[in-house]
Amino acid sequence: MQEIKKRKTTGQITLFDVARYAGVGTMTVSRALRTPDRVSDKLRQKIQIAVDALGYKPNVAASLLASASANRVIAVITPKIYDHSAQLWLNSLQTHLAKEGYTTLLIESYHYYKLESQMLDALYSHNLEAILLFQVEDENFIKQILQNKIVPILNIGKDYDGLTNMNVGIDDSLAMYMLTEHVIKKGYQHIGLLCANQEYQIFQQRLHGWYKAMLAYHLPTHRVINAAKPANFSTGSELLPDMLLNWPELDALICTTDELACGVLYECQRRHIRVPYQLAVTGFGDNEFSQVSFPALTTVALPYKEIGEYSASLLLDNLKNKKVTHETDLSALAPVVRLRASV
Amino acid sequence: MQEIKKRKTTGQITLFDVARYAGVGTMTVSRALRTPDRVSDKLRQKIQIAVDALGYKPNVAASLLASASANRVIAVITPKIYDHSAQLWLNSLQTHLAKEGYTTLLIESYHYYKLESQMLDALYSHNLEAILLFQVEDENFIKQILQNKIVPILNIGKDYDGLTNMNVGIDDSLAMYMLTEHVIKKGYQHIGLLCANQEYQIFQQRLHGWYKAMLAYHLPTHRVINAAKPANFSTGSELLPDMLLNWPELDALICTTDELACGVLYECQRRHIRVPYQLAVTGFGDNEFSQVSFPALTTVALPYKEIGEYSASLLLDNLKNKKVTHETDLSALAPVVRLRASV
DNA sequence: ATCAAGTTTGATAGCGCTATCACATTTCTA
DNA sequence: TAGAAATGTGATAGCGCTATCAAACTTGAT
Numbered sequence: 001m002q003e004i005k006k007r008k009t010t011g012q013i014t015l016f017d018v019a020r021y022a023g024v025g026t027m028t029v030s031r032a033l034r035t036p037d038r039v040s041d042k043l044r045q046k047i048q049i050a051v052d053a054l055g056y057k058p059n060v061a062a063s064l065l066a067s068a069s070a071n072r073v074i075a076v077i078t079p080k081i082y083d084h085s086a087q088l089w090l091n092s093l094q095t096h097l098a099k100e101g102y103t104t105l106l107i108e109s110y111h112y113y114k115l116e117s118q119m120l121d122a123l124y125s126h127n128l129e130a131i132l133l134f135q136v137e138d139e140n141f142i143k144q145i146l147q148n149k150i151v152p153i154l155n156i157g158k159d160y161d162g163l164t165n166m167n168v169g170i171d172d173s174l175a176m177y178m179l180t181e182h183v184i185k186k187g188y189q190h191i192g193l194l195c196a197n198q199e200y201q202i203f204q205q206r207l208h209g210w211y212k213a214m215l216a217y218h219l220p221t222h223r224v225i226n227a228a229k230p231a232n233f234s235t236g237s238e239l240l241p242d243m244l245l246n247w248p249e250l251d252a253l254i255c256t257t258d259e260l261a262c263g264v265l266y267e268c269q270r271r272h273i274r275v276p277y278q279l280a281v282t283g284f285g286d287n288e289f290s291q292v293s294f295p296a297l298t299t300v301a302l303p304y305k306e307i308g309e310y311s312a313s314l315l316l317d318n319l320k321n322k323k324v325t326h327e328t329d330l331s332a333l334a335p336v337v338r339l340r341a342s343v
Numbered sequence: 344m345q346e347i348k349k350r351k352t353t354g355q356i357t358l359f360d361v362a363r364y365a366g367v368g369t370m371t372v373s374r375a376l377r378t379p380d381r382v383s384d385k386l387r388q389k390i391q392i393a394v395d396a397l398g399y400k401p402n403v404a405a406s407l408l409a410s411a412s413a414n415r416v417i418a419v420i421t422p423k424i425y426d427h428s429a430q431l432w433l434n435s436l437q438t439h440l441a442k443e444g445y446t447t448l449l450i451e452s453y454h455y456y457k458l459e460s461q462m463l464d465a466l467y468s469h470n471l472e473a474i475l476l477f478q479v480e481d482e483n484f485i486k487q488i489l490q491n492k493i494v495p496i497l498n499i500g501k502d503y504d505g506l507t508n509m510n511v512g513i514d515d516s517l518a519m520y521m522l523t524e525h526v527i528k529k530g531y532q533h534i535g536l537l538c539a540n541q542e543y544q545i546f547q548q549r550l551h552g553w554y555k556a557m558l559a560y561h562l563p564t565h566r567v568i569n570a571a572k573p574a575n576f577s578t579g580s581e582l583l584p585d586m587l588l589n590w591p592e593l594d595a596l597i598c599t600t601d602e603l604a605c606g607v608l609y610e611c612q613r614r615h616i617r618v619p620y621q622l623a624v625t626g627f628g629d630n631e632f633s634q635v636s637f638p639a640l641t642t643v644a645l646p647y648k649e650i651g652e653y654s655a656s657l658l659l660d661n662l663k664n665k666k667v668t669h670e671t672d673l674s675a676l677a678p679v680v681r682l683r684a685s686v
Numbered sequence: 687a688t689c690a691a692g693t694t695t696g697a698t699a700g701c702g703c704t705a706t707c708a709c710a711t712t713t714c715t716a
Numbered sequence: 717t718a719g720a721a722a723t724g725t726g727a728t729a730g731c732g733c734t735a736t737c738a739a740a741c742t743t744g745a746t
Contacts, residue, residue, distance in 0.1 A: 012702085014701095014702055014703085015702065015703065015704095016702080016703095024725080024726085025725065025726040025727075026702090026703080026704090026726085026727095027703095027704075027705095027725070027726055027727080027728095028724085028725060028726070030703070030704060031704090031724095031725085034704080038723090038724075039724075039725085040723090040724065040725090043724085043725085057467045058702090058703080059408070059470075059701090059702055059703070060404075060470075061403075061404040061405075061407035061408045061470060061701085061702080061703090062404075062408050062701070062702035062703040062704085062731090063702080063703055063704075064404035064703090064731090065402070065404045065405050065408055065701090065702080065703070065704090065731045065732065065733085066702075066703040066704040066705080066730080066731055067703080067704055067705080067731080068704090068705095068731060068732095069704095105448075106449070124400045126403050126404075127402070127403075127404060232631055232632075233631055233632040233635040233636075234631060234634065234635050236635075237635045259632075262632070263632075263635055266635050266636055266637040269612075269637040270637055288575055288576055288577065289575075289576040289602075289605070289606075291577065292576040292577050292579075292580045292606055292609050293576075293609055294609040294612040294613055355732085357731095357732055357733085358732065358733065358734095359732080359733095367695080367696085368695065368696040368697075369696085369697095369732090369733080369734090370695075370696055370697080370698095370733095370734075370735095371694085371695060371696070373733070373734060374694095374695090374734090377734080381693090381694080382694075382695085383693090383694065383695090386694090386695085401732090401733080402731090402732055402733070403733095404731085404732080404733090405701090405731070405732035405733040405734085406732080406733055406734075407701090407733090408701045408702065408703085408731090408732080408733070408734090409700080409701055409732075409733040409734040409735080410701080410733080410734055410735080411701060411702095411734090411735095412734095
């Protein structure tokens with residue numbers, strides 16, 4: 001007696017199997033798993049035994065389809081997690097969302113915007129509950145997202161004139177302004193800027209912060225290298241010689257990341273340039289190593305952890321109440337300059 | 344005239360809407376999107392217009408359910424992506440899998456095994472196609488996975504006696520043995536080991552490699568600090584004094600990560616200890632900064648990029664052929680010692 | 687012009703689950 | 717003790733999609 005299979009099945013144990021085993025209806029099994037308090041103790045126990053015995057695993061696709069509900073998945077779209085501080089932010093965000101049962105799906109597009117929009121289609125198909133944009137720089141892409149807006153969207157980074165539902169600003173420009181001001185007030189005159197990852201807006205914002213500070217204090221703004229290379233240790237080491245060659249009078253060098261600055265510090269040691277006496281050096285980001293480096297690096301910290309927490313609660317509030325009325329002590333989100341031995 | 348809604352819907356545009364708009368059957372629309380070559384040009388164009396006009400987004404849950412097919416999603420489970428090299432591995436893996444249309448879902452459990460198994464249930468519910476374990480250390484967890492084995496499982500790291508379908512070994516112990524041997528052959532006698540992240544097996548393997556090499560050359564193995572702290576720059580700086588206090592005769596210090604070693608280098612500078620003349624220092628991992636540091640760091644590189652490529656192709660072959668018959672030049676996967684100025 | 691073989695299309699029936707409602711059972715009130 | 721209210725359970729009908737198969741339309745060879 002051969003059974004005729006008319007259709008592919010997953011071969012999984014289904015709710016029906018469990019129901020038959022436990023001698024109850026499928027609906028009762030469903031309830032026992034989804035809303036246990038609506039099922040009597042006796043049946044609930046029976047069902048639990050059946051579930052364990054058969055090794056039942058619910059089929060999320062079917063559940064989603066039947067309940068027409070969202071997935072408790074929040075997508076984070078970002079061009080790239082550049083550095084340690086962004087990782088802090090993400091980690092903090094994930095932790096807070098996980099507490100409420102949400103899963104974070106991280107998508108790094110590496111700045112291929114076509115990829116981003118392609119992913120977007122895929123994401124919308126996955127019944128996700130919200131989208132979080134982190135330092136997405138392409139305005140067209142943002143507009144495209146908003147055009148198909150189906151779920152709440154939280155933007156972290158530059159504010160696109162209220163295009164997004166919610167926006168948490170990170171002011172890299174301000175942070176760099178503050179840092180540069182500190183350096184200027186220390187009395188340095190010939191202050192250069194070393195910027196890498198030229199192609200990313202966020203680094204141009206840092207550059208801009210330096211520029212504004214220099215202008216504000218009537219200092220010359222021509223001592224700049226703005227390179228299209230990764231902002232890492234090697235690039236720092238590599239570009240210091242160019243800076244010194246172009247502007248031998250340089251007495252302070254502001255770098256757009258801690259990695260660049262550390263590379264510069266290493267190169268200074270190789271060339272027996274005494275920091276900060278001959279050359280002051282600063283970084284950006286307050287990475288783990290900037291406290292330990294020799295000499296310790298003056299840098300500026302963005303409160304990514306707090307921003308993560310803040311953005312998580314903002315998003316959760318929006319998902320729950322469908323209304324954002326959020327008041328926070330935003331001073332907690334302000335940049336902090338860390339003065340150390342290198343200036 | 345009010346319509347009675349008997350059931351919640353997602354409110355999405357459905358295939359049916361598209362079909363009606365285009366004046367064809369739903370099945371034709373499904374085919375036009377899934378297998379376009381099986382639909383005539385004329386209808387395909389009509390349908391495309393309808394899709395664009397209505398902004399149709401397919402519902403993955405329904406598609407999965409109907410086709411009873413897997414999701415083209417591969418889950419990577421790992422306790423933690425420790426360092427840059429592991430990131431290289433992951434990146435390389437993702438790239439290769441993406442080429443074949445697979446999405447990688449990264450799950451970092453941060454060593455909460457309960458979390459890992461909880462996630463596993465969730466994952467199995469998501470119709471994923473394969474599971475990739477990266478440096479998962481908990482044997483119970485591995486056994487539990489294998490017990491419910493539904494999809495192919497590839498293990499990267501320690502081989503659990505053929506428990507997994509496929510295993511790609513990374514021999515941290517061998518790598519450390521090779522590095523230690525180099526240091527010994529340079530003539531150093533009083534060689535210490537600095538290990539952090541004590542609680543993770545992978546670091547204990549590195550420690551073990553050092554131990555074996557020291558024994559093989561009849562050198563004493565007591566100069567060890569094995570700390571339960573993060574293996575970062577700070578810890579390196581912090582623990583060097585302890586090493587020197589305990590064993591002032593120390594002439595070489597082998598660290599289990601590049602970060603530790605760099606922290607040690609910084610502390611040496613602070614204490615005017617000349618590297619390598621008074622103390623030789625080595626790292627592990629060949630991170631980006633180890634080439635630029637001052638002095639440049641002798642270290643050992645694991646070929647994570649190649650391992651990523653190899654593991655991707657192994658997995659893909661398994662998914663396609665359902666049979667693993669893989670031959671590779673495994674010498675490409677051997678560790679490489681990078682001799683630099685610090686030894 | 688005729689028929690066999692290929693191609694294109696759509697009606698139908700589920701995939702595994704849950705919303706809904708009707709019915710059965712228990713508990714509470716007067 | 718009857719009747720109302722609350723609770724527990726299961727039959728049914730989809731959620732939006734695709735596998736399947738039969739019907740309609742091509743094509744080309746005779």
